[in-house]
Amino acid sequence: MNTSTREEVQKYEEGPSLSNASATAPTAEQQDPTNVYAAAKKLADVIKGANVEDINSTIETLACQTDSFAIFNFRGLLRGSLLHIAAATGNRDILRLLLSYVDANLIATRDDWGNTPLHIATKAKAFEVADMLIRRARDLSSGEDKNWILRIKNNHGNTALHEAVLTRDVGLVRHLLGEDLEPVYWENEDKKSPLYLALDTGNSDILRVLFSPSLDPSRIEGLPLVLGAVARKQYGSLDEILKKNKKLFAMTDSKGGNVFHLAAFLNEPRIFDLLRPETEYLVRERDTNGDLPIHIASKMGHVELIEKLHSVSPWLNGQGQTILHVAAKYGREKAVRYIIGHLDMREMINERDHDGNTPLHLAVIYLRLNVLIHLVLDENINPSLLNRKGLAAVDIALNHPPRGLRSGFEHLLLLSVSAESSDLIILKPEARDRAYANRSLPIPDRLREGINTSMVVATLVTTVTFAAGFAVPGGFISSDTTSKDDWGMATMLDNRMFQAFVICNTIAMFCSMTSVVGFMLAYLTEVRSAIVGCLLAGVPLAIALPAMSAAFLIGVTLTIGKFHWLATAILILGSVFILIITGAILSPVVLLSLLFLPFFFHRLRPIRPLTCRFFLAYLRFLQVGTFNLDDPKEDRTGSMTSASPPLDGGDGD
Structure with missing residues (x-):
């Protein structure tokens, strides 16, 4: 809402005097409050009966009283003012009759929930009453903005258009949208625009009506419409949005995640049927964490989505990590097996990220034993590769104190496959003394x-x-009756x-x-x-x-x-x-x-895979493979993505 519009709305929300308001009329506070309330309540009860003749008779009686102005404009009823009650009846004759007696300011009066009479008429699906209130407000308005009544929000942040969408009245939505397009962009207190509320109602006709004018996606406030459709599995709405405006389909959340990021997190393969030449660029866009949709799929272990995306998506995220790095970090065993078994993607097994870590390094750092076993058993693995700190995977494992059965198995497994590396003492001569000193490492306290x-x-x-x-x-x-023998x-x-x-x-x-x-x-x-x-x-x-x-x-x-x-x-x-x-x-x-057999006798290679597979089966049997009770602190917090909360990192496969 621009500044002038906000000032105009605020002016009428505060109850200013409109063009035909009586400046000298007495107020409710100048009358006996008990008598005024009783008379106003009696008139309200008659209005609720929706009998025009009775209402007209009562109004003529009240008009003869000296305090009739205070009665007609009393605002302390349980349901707001008399104008609110008349709007709720949905009867235009009653409203027209009452508008002849009430003060012009009453049209902008709010009840306890912040609703104006227009809000009430909209909730009652009273098309003619709502239209009459809009015309009346425009006739009385002396400002530049004639649509101020349509832009007032109640306590929930809803305009009349928001309320019309919630009532699922297509005709009313079409009418209010034709009167003023501006509120279609605004969010309420729940961060939902009328477009997003249309998804909540599940009414495709309302959504189609809201899309009928040409909308500017950059002006839509609150939650992204397209992501709401993904979360609700409203595939038809997604296709409608894509056909209507491709820019709407490209909307992102606060962390840069688009429709395919969220679909990868929620494992919605049908969303990826919308991958077309004009939308493929979205799977190549990174969120604020640097992740592509394929990395989100790998993080969650969704193999089917990795299969769909690997041919159209880059493989590196903002940290230089491949999807195998991500799967190894979060312990996604199925994803790791699929990637290292894929003819085109298995070359990732020895790739290094910006920190020089291979997938094997990350599996060791985050103690993903179920993934570590599969990586070690692959014939293409090179466990001697060093990261930027000059450490191989086995060095990282040995630098971490043993933390139970899992870490002990990890140490032995890496020692059994890793040859002694001399690169570190060549790259860093100062490490020679340290390497010599480390020949007798002290036993950790744990x-x-x-x-x-x-x-x-x-x-x-x-x-x-x-x-x-x-x-x-x-x-x-010891009895004497037995033989001494x-x-x-x-x-x-x-x-x-x-x-x-x-x-x-x-x-x-x-x-x-x-x-x-x-x-x-x-x-x-x-x-x-x-x-x-x-x-x-x-x-x-x-x-x-x-x-x-x-x-x-x-x-x-x-x-x-x-x-x-x-x-x-x-x-x-x-x-x-x-x-x-x-x-x-x-x-x-x-x-x-x-495991000591292959550790001491490296040529007995068939024993190591057999032992590893038995141990992996044992972990699965105890359901240890999906939980890491002794994970490092940094892993428990997880890495945030635009489409997902912090992950526990366990294998959900």
């Missing part, structure tokens, strides 16, 4: 805490199983379940003892050896815990064997928990240990 915890657990198992070996179920033979023997020595108890307890004892020794050695070495030692020591500990549980279960069953139902129940219950403990502890440790 790793040291993990070793201590594991050692305590192993020690407790050792202590318990050692004690159980000399406090067996049933006790020992049997003294000190277990009373249940001939029982098969007892023999199973002894075997399980012995396995748990020696495995836990071996684990204690392993953790002690890991505690005293440097970080790389500590990682190896922890994993090796974890194998016997993972065996000891189920074995100790089995020994306990057998021992309890022996002592309550007289009650068969109780022994059976305990045996079944305990067996279930032993299976859970075994699966949760033993499986990942064994899988990690298998």
Whole structure:
């Protein structure tokens, strides 16, 4: 709205005196408020009845009273003024009759919701009443702008045109639009123009009427119309917009995202059927983050959209990252598999962005283990490439302290495929002393805490199983009635379940003892050896815990064997928990240990892919592949795009 128009509207919103207003007429405040309210309410009730004869009779009666002017112009009714109530009836005869008695200022009066009588008539779909109010306002206006009544907004920011769109009255919308085109560009408090509200109503006829005049897309305020159509899956409206005005189709949001950015985020393949020679340039436009629609599709893991866009879209975003960089960063496993398996796009696997990072670097930085496995197993990968900081992917992994099972597997996997790089000490001679010093890296505090915890657990198992070996179920033979050769023997020595108890307890004892020794050695070495030692020591500990549980279960069953139902129940219950403990502890440790074969023997290449695939299957089974509980802080915030909120980065495939 220009300055002169705003001033004109503001003048009438404040209730100025119009050309035929009575300057000397008494106001409601000069009369007895009780009597004025009662009379005005009585007249309002008659108007609601919509009987012209009764209204005319009541008005003639009131006209004889000395305070009739205050009654006719009373504004304190529950529904506003008498003019508001008359407009709500939709009866033009009632409105014409009342306009003969009320003050001219009343036509711009607002109710508690900021509605003028024109707003009320529009909501009531009263075409003739609305037209009468518009004509009356123009006759009374002495300013340059004759359309001021059409431009007044209520408390929700709606003009009469906004309200007409919400009522879904096509004829009323067409009439108001013909009276004044300006409000079609304006937004309300919800940032919605009448064009956008037409999408909310789902009425294509109204949208077609609003498009009938030639619109200037640069003047449309609020939410972009074309993006609203995408979000609502109104494909017909999109096609209508494209046919009407290509500039409307190119509208963007506040961060520069166009229709294809949003469609890529929402995974709407049908929107890309609108890719034509005259619209292809939109898939080559970047948003304020530098992302193209194909990068949004890669970020979300929408393989079908990548397939549609790769032939018409550039591959680099504002950071010099390919779609494989983006898919690796956000852990989109399906997208990574598709790209590295595509004949034209697989060359991206060793491309570097502006920071020199390859997709492998980003997968390591953001700990995307599910993606890392696929990249490492590809025969075209070059894990020795350095970024701008002179670091290979394995260097980044080793510089990060271990953060659990996933990071430990990542370290070992990269070490098993990466040859020792000497480029860094050539590029930066000053790094030689540091490289020598790093031959014995100190153990990080978190790793040291993990070793201590594991050692305590192993020690407790050792202590318990050692004690159980000399406090067996049933006790020992010590009676004088038996042979001296049997003294000190277990009373249940001939029982098969007892023999199973002894075997399980012995396995748990020696495995836990071996684990204690392993953790002690890991505690005293440097970080790389500590990682190896922890994993090796974890194998016997993972065996000891189920074995100790089995020994306990057998021992309890022996002592309550007289009650068969109780022994059976305990045996079944305990067996279930032993299976859970075994699966949760033993499986990942064994899988990690298998990785040492290709780590120490690089020529045994078939073992590494097999181990990786088993570990990946294990992650999926535990649904770990879609969640990164130990992600770095910078990854949790995510990278904002114009079409998407911060992402959790997990693989939603």
